Amino acid sequence: MSGRRTEVIQKEETSLMRVYEVMFIISPTTEEGDIDKLITQLSDVATSQGAQVTKIDRMGRRRLAYPIQKLTEGYYVVFTIEGTGLEIAELERRMRVTDAVIRYLTVRIDQELKRAEKFRSARAARAAASRATRSSRSRSQIAVAETSDEEDEE
């Protein structure tokens, strides 16, 4: 019973902290130095609001699948952010007013990662269970062998 209760408490705690992935495209016309400046600027926006930017992944320049604002290329950057969601609102607002950011996409990934983790652990449990039944079967066979030995001794 107590186990269930702690589980509920943990759920509430984790619901406050969410994991987001914010991907955005910077216009290829911006210079290298300006790109760096913009990235630090945007990550500062998130951190100043109390979120944590856990990862900054620069995917670099790549072709867009379709033209955006008549541009065919873009500089892709991905932030992984842990926060409550309020920071995301501020960050998105900033990106909207920044002309160099031509497109952004925010995805909440904590639930999906949890689900993936669940699948993984379920698979591990299944594998462990099948291993256990196999080993227990072999152990019972050994036990049978042992008892038959004892019978022989008698």
Add this chain to the structure above:
Amino acid sequence: MSYPRPRDDSRRDDRPSGGQRRFIRARKSCRFCAEKIDYVDYKDTRLLGSYIPERGKILPRRISGTCQPHQRMLAEAIKRARNIALLPFVTA
């Protein structure tokens, strides 16, 4: 030595056509289950691209053999990727 599983003849497209020779099709299987992919990432364009035919549409599960849960994840990922211009909405 493993043999291919016996075909399920109740499948619509496997119905014998007027006593003619039956086609033996390789059994489709879900690639995501086989490779134990629990989360379909929208950033993985190489993977998603294999489920996008020329026209840019999402490959139906009856063609690819993807299982229902994975197809759902895949469709979501493709739609995200389209929004951020990693994948096209349409290709002429």
